Amino acid sequence: MSTSFDKREEGFEKKFALDEEQKFKAEARRNKLLGLWVAEKLGITGDAANAYAKEVIAADFEQPGDDDVFQKVMGDLTAKGIALTEQQVRAQMNLFLAEAIAQVKAGT
Structure with a gap:
């Protein structure tokens, strides 16, 4: 028998999964x-x-976090x-993440 607590827990799990999916997409x-930005620079x-x-x-799948992506683009630029600078590239990564989150949330 399913309780209201079980249903609420299941709802939270579904919401969390969706949030993780959106995070991955972003x-x-x-x-x-x-x-594309680095390609233009190159x-x-x-x-x-x-x-x-x-x-x-694809570089993002090499190790957890953003360092694999950062190292790839910095290596290519260098x-x-x-x-x-590292700060310039990381700032651009942050700007693009904010833009990507907005796009994913908007469904575009």
């Missing part, structure tokens, strides 16, 4: 936006820019001699 979207355009953005998204 982080993936942030990584795509970051990848002089990559068109299909190659989209392919680079996919590489940035290799091309593009001088951006």
Whole structure:
């Protein structure tokens, strides 16, 4: 027999799962936006820019947190001699995350 507490707990679990899904989508979207931004800095355009953005998204699966993504883009920028500071890249990551969260919440 299911109690109202069980139903409420199930409701919280469903809400949490949705929040985790939205978080995942927002982080993936942030990584795509970051990848396109870095591609532009690297002089990559068109299909190659989209392919680079996919590489940035894939980098996020290497280790927990954002450091894998950050290390990839910083390494690529440094290799091309593009001088951006850690603070500049992290600030851009934060801006893109805020934009991505808004897009995911809006369903766009």
